Amino acid sequence: ISHRIQSIREINLVRKVNTRRYRMSASSVRVDLDGNPIKPLTICMIGAGGFIGSHLCEKLMSETQHTVLAVDVYNDKIKHLLEPDSLPWAGRIQFHRLNIKNDSRLEGLIKCSDLTVNLAAICTPADYNTRPLDTIYSNFIDALPVVKYCSENNKRLIHFSTCEVYGKTIGSFLPQDSPLRQDPAYYILKEDTSPCIFGSIEKQRWSYACAKQLIERLIYAEGAENGLEFTIVRPFNWIGPRMDFIPGIDGPSEGVPRVLACFSNNLLRREPLKLVDGGESQRTFVYIKDAIEAVHLMIENPARANGHIFNVGNPNNEVTVRQLAEMMTEVYAKVSGEDSIETPTIDVSSKEFYGEGYDDSDKRIPDMTIINKQLGWDPKTSLWDLLESTLTYQHRTYAEAVRQSIAKPLAN
Template sequence: MKILITGGAGFIGSHLAEKCLSAGHEVTILDNLSTGSLDNLTPSLTAYPDRLRFIQGSVEDKALVSSLVAQHDTVYHLASVVGVKRVLAEPLTTVLEGLRGTDHVLTAAAQFQRPTLLASTSEVYGRALDYLDPEGMMRLSETSPLLLGSPEKHRWVYAIVKLAKEALAISYHRQMGAPFVIVRFFNTVGPRQSPAYGMVIPNLVQAALAGRPLPVYGTGQQKRSFLHVKDAVEALYLLLISPPRDPWGEIFNLGNPIEISIIELAQRIKELTNSPSPIELIPYEQSYGKGFEDMQRRTPDITKIHSWLGWSPRFTLDDILKEVIAYATLAQ
């Protein structure tokens, strides 16, 4: 099978490419390298030089996208602005690249009827659990209400754009029968994830190894859950390449439902790295600007994807942390 991965030089995309190549498929990666890196592809380029093709280009290039989609059997559309800090710094890029690029990919995929997976985000749920579940008992299912803040708060621009992409994909499916499926990623972690864009675990690990204070924003009581990238790409592969039944028009949460507070996460990283560094509580405004809004919980219900694929996370948080620490140590 010939597989096209947009954003394939990024963190998740490069791991997905490895998975597809190891299964014997041909892979083409389209990436503008704005946040991705050819270094992420070195293992695959070395192991599979005859079946991996890299094209440096943008999903905003409509003619290029259309040509590539036509040449491939299936498409993973992962290309996106990455990280809260970059979203806050480049809101216009977030909107224009996100919408135009996705429109080009989905238009071509609908025209040629190519099975396509659209990467979305748990950010679309916004602060739903904070308002609907103050006792902290619920998890977010694919049918949970979405509770976003105002677009005047730049934090929510990313979620609004992702939700618009979902609406576009669903509309193509309903009106044209396009074989599209949507995945809402929760926090996904592993080797190759850069700390440059505000990702919490790489940032905390980097600080611990360097002997700097570990930055924790707000009170640190906000909770998150973390999925190993290897678990994530296993689900992505099953959904699009070998689904037990057609997932077209469906939305799936992809994450790990086991929560941990960020302050506890920082403490665990200190323990695993034997770091003497203190944990430093930092007001959100100091890093993200005045009026920044965060959610206290964002925990997935993965019942649907488990029932469809039999998929569940295999890696524990400690597995993830130890692997990220080992990777960061080698990179020093």
């Protein structure tokens, strides 16, 4: 208990200091989309130490006066924001190392905040069919107390769901040569009209999408029946620096991260990129920095964001996974100055790569009408440009470590 009281005292102190700072700098007050001044908020960010969380913390520290109570079990990706004490935002970000599965401090942190952003989840496809129980617990059961505490304490919630809740497109069930497959009505994914289409129960890939769908329905119902102020975000393949890990360097050697990190790892090790089931699935990729702009707008425009579900993606950046592999190979050769290898890709079956129970989303193009109308947001960065800056980062961060790890067994 004394530990909790101490941390609540610390948070209150930070809030007081920041309110004072805000009053002092009132002349340079930023305004929201409706011209109203933006007051400094205290934001409880759960999963702040992950890929999206780290970019959101960076944005909030460098461009706003908000305070972040950063909750996670890890903080490696936000270390550069926490230390040293001389950073310009020192005192506006506090790290709370806790597991939301079993920590009574969570409710206190939500109560102390104006807004909760929940990013915590198991969200890597390699886990969905191999660890379906952990996946369902993480994406549904563990998120329940967060929703409950927000609802009971009248606190606003921004919850991260996924584009995977759409599952497969209607068009994927039509014959290959059907002209209807070309009709956007059969493949564009729209928040308020598209159905959620998952595979059978043995296809455990869908454990994640199903758990995310149920938590969305629960949040929506809390809004309808108990007045919870919520926003649901459906990210469509956000990619950029700090996404996941490079196996054997800053993550387990046998781990399988998402496609950007898998392909980066292959390029760094000069091995062929593995195309699952021919690499025919299609994805639209959005640059993390564009996507973070959208979340920033949601945070600062509650009147426009509350009660909405938002697709956040870049419909102009669609490629097959095979095309992504080819483009990444070309971009990596450019940024690293190394020629690409003779056989840049190889085919693998999904069973071999992910194991039994894997299935796939065929195509994912977000409809942008709602986010555009409510927040005026549009993505800007082309796939080539975002890969160029991301692979430059991957090369600078990992090339030497990979080289050393490859050389080590030989030296031994």
